[in-house]
Amino acid sequence: MRPEIAVLDIQGQYRVYTEFYRADAAEKTIILINGSLATTASFAQTVRNLHPQLNVVLFDQPYAGKSKQHNRQERLISKETEAHILLELIDHFQADHVMSFSWGGASTLLALAHQPRRVKKAIVSSFSPVINEPMRDYLSRGSQYLAACDRYQVGNLVNNTIGKHLPSLFKRFNYRHVSSLDSHEYAQMHFHINEVLQHDLERALSRARNIDIPVLFVNGERDEYTTVADARQFDRHVGTCQFSAIRDAGHFLDMEHKAACEDTRAVLLGFLKPDVREKRPRYQAAAQGQHALAM
Template sequence: MRPEIAVLDIQGQYRVYTEFYRADAAEKTIILVNGSMATTASFAQTVRNLHPQFNVVAYDQPYAGKSRPHNTNERLLTKEEEGQILVELIDHFAAEQVMSFSWGGACTLLALAHKPRRLEKAVISSFSPVINEPMRDYLERGVHYLSRYDGYQVGNLVNNTIGKHLPSLFKRFNFRHVSSLADHEYAQMNFHINQVLAHELGNALHGAKVVDIPVLFMNGEWDEYTSVEDAQLFGKYVRNSHFATIQSAGHFLDMEHKSACRDSRNVLMDFLKPAAKESRIRYQHIQGNHALAI
């Protein structure tokens, strides 16, 4: 399964590395949006879950991964700018669906607020509309290490908090990646976290109020950082919101163990391609949030 690789010019300002996994029989295209400090490689399992039922697109932010060498990275990007990049990619690939992981949910909600004309459904995984105490502690410690460009401590922090349910092999890969990023990437993450700590998620949540396509919020049962209960508060902001819980899983969902991977795939197929499966035992399809007031 080899992707078609391209580096795209976005608005004459950014160069974005993309991987397009084409499936001849697929009727829909889905774009995957990374979390912070992640690259296209982190979506390897998710791509396997979605392909070949869908054409799948993965990409690196201009400052990260295989996009970074193609950009000057002279300034830091806001989440709003990341949202604009996603809108451009949705249009370029004529994508009908989008799926984000973790902090990729912020720029995804900002992109959805622009109402890309072809977009039909969205999945936002491991994200919530509030900064609870475990997440605040994680972010504040993250700022401390990121401001010092201390990759060793950043890697340990990720593995000991949001990554604590990952298998040991994945933790080693995760540490190797996170602890060896460029200084600009640490500065970019530090900038984003400080924005979040100062303003919570106000811009993304304000934009979410105009989103009218179905949006699935998928969270792990054991994820205390973006908890199931907190994620369900999105029902106050997104009119057509749906929720699913991946049992016995933490923040990284399909990467943590086989049953979480299987359940994640079933939930995605039930939501994105409901005719493909008859059983929806694990899918908690909650309606009625359309009438909830903020």
């Protein structure tokens, strides 16, 4: 399953690395939006869950992954700018659906508030309209470690908090990934955390009232940081909501174990393609070089 790879010019300002997993029989296309500091590799299991029922598009933000070598990193990028990048990608790939993970949910909600004409359904996973105490502690410590460019502490923080239910193999990939990041990526994440702590999330939520398509919110039952109960408060902000809880799963859902992977796949396809009933694929552990990081 080899993707079509392209580096796209976004309004002459950014160059964005993309992977397009085409399926000849698929009628719809979905774009996946990473959590902060994550790359296309983070969605390896999700691609297997959705392809070939759907064409799947992955991309790296201009400051991350395989996009960063094509950009000058002269300024930090806001969630608002990430939303406009997503809108450009939706138009380019003529996407019918979008799906975000973790903090990718903020830019996704901002983009959907613009009511992109083609998008018919959206999935927001491991995200919450509430900054609860565990999440606030996580963000506060993360901000401190990122400002100090303390790679050891950032890696351990992710693995001991939102990533604590991951298999040990994924935790090793996470730590290796964090320890190899450039300083501008730490600065970018530090900027995003400060945006969130200074009420940027409230701006995204206020605009979410403009969303006019069905949105499915998916959270893990064991996730203390974006809880099932907190996620259900999205019904105050988004007009047409559905909610699903993945049993015995934490923040990383389909990456944590086989049953969570299969349950997540059933939920995603049940929402996106409710008339399709197919045998579930066998869960596959990450291949070397892939990681699960999302903050």
